[in-house]
Amino acid sequence: MRIICCLFGDKFTQWHVDNLKHMIDTYSGLKYDSFEVITEDLYGNWYNKFQMYDKFRDGENLYFDLDMVISGELPNLIRKEFTLLDDTWWREEAHTPLNSSIVSWTGDVSHIWDKFKANDTYYLEKYNKGSDEFYYREVEYQTYDPVCPKINMNKLNTDYNVCTLGQMHHVMEKGWTGWWSQYFISSQTLSSPALSWWKQQL
């Protein structure tokens, strides 16, 4: 099994990759053969993710965004068919119900890359709000049952052991403290009274 993530641009750094690997290795219970990081910045946006469908055409694949919190053992997220998250169980549907913070497939789904790459300028313009709309409109997919909610800043949601930060990814920066901090690698504020207080609220 292969775990995949993407690092490009300025918003995320090697710390975020190390942090994801730390949470997977420490809390998720996932056993994997390789941890792959896609770093080639072809588009300057999240369409870069699509490279993984070209690069990894065999075996079991599980992709994570870097702005996640993994706080415990994960259910089986490996899927045979191309599968991603449907967020509409916790948010209103926007331009797409989908969220590709977690994606899984087995074998070869390079047709996704081929379709996009063949008309990438057109699709970048057409689906300029993000790559998830491309999946919604152009690709056959399956969705997970509810498995990954948006972060609740005030309380650890013990029903799910993974959550997405989404717009809240700033909480990964130095200076932010909450229940999530103890799951991150080398939290900058680990010994602070504030973190102790947040831990007591769990």
Added chain:
Amino acid sequence: MLKICTVYFGDLYTPDYVEKLFSSIRRNSSIRFQSVCISDNPNVKADLVLPYNHHSDVKKHWHKLKFFSPHFADQYPGDDIIVMDIDQVITNNIDDLIGYPVHDNELVTYGIWWKSLLHTNGGFYKFKSGSLKFVWDDFIENPEYWQNHYYINGDVHFKYYGEQNYVNWKTEEYKAKIIKTPGKWIGRYHSDIRDNVELNKIYCDKFDAEYMILDEVNENIKIVHFTGPGKTIHEHNAQWIEEHWK
């Protein structure tokens, strides 16, 4: 604990603004506090320096809003939080200002005496940790929208300005109580001598004073705010600035 928080970025000001602000507060107050600064410059001096991330969705003065979140800057329930601009000179004892009583769902801000459409002033916010968290929580849901909104709307004349308009709007929307400190505590200074004459006149009329700032600062004034875009302290050489800004 009281935390006094500020933001330093870019090159309009120099890093010593932060040190001088905090030093002068300590010199002019008996109230203990922790100094906090969000900064892109490693040379600023504060008890807690947190990184100003140039790659963030959050731009310029809008970083100040982070302090409204109880998750930021090691806040602890019950803490009193003050957020100040760095372009201010402390000229008198400010125990009454930084010790101004505040309760949950209240925002203490400068009672300004010059013309303004707003009820809040971005130079000084005081609140109970987390009690106004909606300011940050609503902003970060769509920072791009809010950071451009007041410029597009014509309320401010510079892109990414309008942070105090937003705080004003949110505190009113959520019906938080806005409490203004006495206006006579605050001086305002301009680089333009004609503007300063006009400001002196307004202050004198309003508070029955003989002057606001001439060679020295009126004894009722605790703090002088260098307001307006591009107004710096270090480019002025008035004697009273030299005396107090250190």
